[in-house]
Amino acid sequence: MSDDNEQSNEQRKPLLGLALGGGVARGWAHIGAVQRLEELGIKPDIVAGTSVGALVGGFWLAGNLDALEAWARNLNKTRMLSYFDVVLNGSGLMGGKRLEKILTKTLPQTNIEDLDKEFVAVTAELATGHEVWLRKGDLGQAIQAAYALPGVFPPRALDGRWLIDGALVNPLPVSACRALGARMTIAIGLHADAFGQSAAKRREKYERLPDTSGAELEAADGGGIAEKLMMRRLFHANETAPGVGTVMMAAFNILMDRATRARLAGEPPDVQITPQTGHIGLLDFDKADELIALGRESVDYAMPRLDKTMELLL
Secondary structure, three states: OHHHHHHHHHHHOOEEEEEEOOOHHHHHHHHHHHHHHHHOOOOOOEEEEEOHHHHHHHHHHOOOHHHHHHHHHOOOHHHHHHOOOEOOOOOEOEOOHHHHHHHHHHOOOOEHHHOOOEEEEEEEEOOOOOEEEEOOOEHHHHHHHHOOOOEOOOOEEEOOEEEEEHHHOOOOOHHHHHHOOEEEEEEEOOOOOOOOHHHHHHHHHHHOOOOOOOHHHHHOOOOOHHHHHHHHHHHOOOOOOOOHHHHHHHHHHHHHHHHHHHHHHHOOOOEEEOOOOOOOOOOOHHHHHHHHHHHHHHHHHOHHHHHHHHHHHO
């Protein structure tokens, strides 16, 4: 009888959801945030991730977050360039094969349905714009679809559909947690300060004349000549405007900020954690040390609200 009562109490326990938002390189802050949550004994029953949020959330639930953290902390500009497999006639600037090789090496083959907790990777269907939730099948494939940023990575073909980065439709997937049964939801968003003081810094950066020497790229010994020339063309300004890559990333930053505000207005989380990452560029993947620390700090800052939320779950 006591065993039945314990099982019944477990079934009645309100579920806790964790939504991990997109943010490209800023997503390394998720690593520090989920590590700190785990240290505090806060363990979600449902994890929904968009873009890099799906990457970190998937590695976390699969028990391989330490491997992802080690790889991220080891990145520098030279190593970053070595992963850029430029494709001039494809559906994205990069083929993504080099990153896929690292992902499959770092993350053993795992099916989503075999994870200990409920997990959903949020993507979008290219043909219709529909929001697509991946809840079963190969975890690595789902993660790659979730971060397939249009123009940068090619879309991923899964179940007869071409899928792209879910940040275009749901940058911070609180709604997915709610739909899967979460009574309380914690959301970690990466765009709360995207247009504060950091906007002035970006304006100053965009207005500077380019450094045509390309010294930084020439100094990098990773990647080939094609990669170096492409990166110079994409991100170095000319006499009249920033490079096309800079414009594309800035536009994506605007879209993410506005879409996040709109979605959260109708679907607010119970606790919103906001690492202050706006001063870090979307492609600054070599800033993992700083971003992970910012993620941990943001959880500590939100502790009063987290404590109140966790009391309601007891």
